[in-house]
Amino acid sequence: MITALFGAVESGIIYAIMALGVYLSFRILDFPDLTVDGSFVTGAAVAAVMIMNGTHPIFATIAAVLAGFIAGCITGLLHTKGKINPLLSGILMMIALYSINLRIMGRSNVPLLNNETLFTKMGDWFNSTGIDSFFNSIASALGMGESLPKTWAVLIIMALITLLIKLITDRFLQTEVGLALRATGDNKRMIRSFSANTDQLTILGLGISNALVALSGAFIAQYGSFADVGMGIGMIIIGLASVIIGEAIFGTKTIARTTLAVIGGAIIYRIVVSLALRVEFLETGDMKLITATIVIIALIVPKFIDAQRDKARKRKLKAERLAALGVMNAKDGERIASSQTD
Incomplete structure (x- = not known):
């Protein structure tokens, strides 16, 4: 059980980068971008093929980010310059990316079992510095040593990388360009009145969003030691589930709080x-059903809770009004009684 939870936290931190990308498109830009299902695989495919051909994992990961950025920008161009519906733009790009990803990989699956990845290098470095031994000794002292993986590299390094991306995202959304992006998602007509180019902002926002998605795909490919053409199916639902669950549990009062909620x-x-x-x-094949159920629950439960709060608030207001009316009637009765006595 502990091992499974440990692995879930590791993969959850990596998928959080993808969820941040989905948050940028769906919440900030208000753009239903289905490119995510394709750009996630693009990031994985580019990184896997380059690593397999001897490229350093860091450069392969950077190339994956650039590929995702280009894919997002093309979706933006289809919508802004081609005047295609946002939803249809994403669907068209997602379909196109399926063939492009097959071209990149040359086959449906690229294994990385015998290649060095970022995570194997991280594990080697952790072993050489003694960091793993330190954390394993703590785990053994707590009686959990047998249940946890041998290396802590993935969890610690990915937590730091994801936190860094979160902080950069927070800072970016507070800049002039970031504020313009937020305004574009809220009210395009208003931001146009300030001479802002909403087309360029939309293209930029979708490019950054899919760059983050591709980065997550590159990390997942190296984490699982393979890239598969079908690994992105339903990825948009996973991203939305992460955003909705995080917002429902942690709230959305500020940008910093919201991005932390998404993670x-x-x-x-x-x-x-x-x-x-x-x-x-x-069974494992039921994962999509589980995902759909989680999203449905995450969507329905907050609305149900809000409805109950509204009902309670209305009952309270009604009770206060009745109480105030009762006090007024009592005072009127006292005045009538005193006038009759006089």
């Missing part, structure tokens, strides 16, 4: 899926 939502989502798959009557 938390991604981790919680992976933990829930991991626990659900341990139920006897559920």
Whole structure:
């Protein structure tokens, strides 16, 4: 159980980067971008092929980010310059990327078992510095040494990388360009009145969004030691689930809090899926059904809670009005009685 939870947290932190990309397109730009299902695989494919051909994992990962950025920009161009519906633009790019990803990989699956990746290098460095031994000794002292993986590299390094991306995203959204992006998602007509080019902002926003998605795909390919052409199917739902769960649990009062909520939502989502798959009557093939169920619950429960709060607030207001009316009637009765006495 502990090992499964540990693995869920590791993968959740990596998928959180993808969820941040989905947050930028769906929440900031208000753009239903289905390119995500394709750009996630593009990032994985580019990184896997370049690593397999001897490129350093860092450069392969950077190339994957650039490929994702280009894919997002093309989606933006289809919508802004081609005047194609936002939803259809994403669908068209997602379909096109399926063939492009096959071209990049040359086959449907690229294994990385015998290649050095970022995570193998991280693990080697952790072993050489003694960091793993330190954390393993703590785990052994707590009686959990047998349940946890041998290396802590993935968890610690990915947590730092994801936190850094979150901080950069927060800072970017507070800059002039970031504020213009937020305004574009809220009210395009208003931001146009300030001479802002909403087309360029939309293209830039979708490019950054899919760059983050591709980065997550590159990390997942190196984490799982393979890239597959079908690994992006339903990725947009996973991203939305992470965003919705995080917002429902942690709130959205500020940008910094919301981005942290998205990361938390991604981790919680992976933990829930991991626990659900341990139920006897559920199988690995039921993951999409589990994902859909989680999203439905995450969408319905907050609305149900808000409805109950509204009802309680209305009942309270009604009770206060009745109480005030009762006081007024009592005072009127006292005045009538005193006038009759006089």
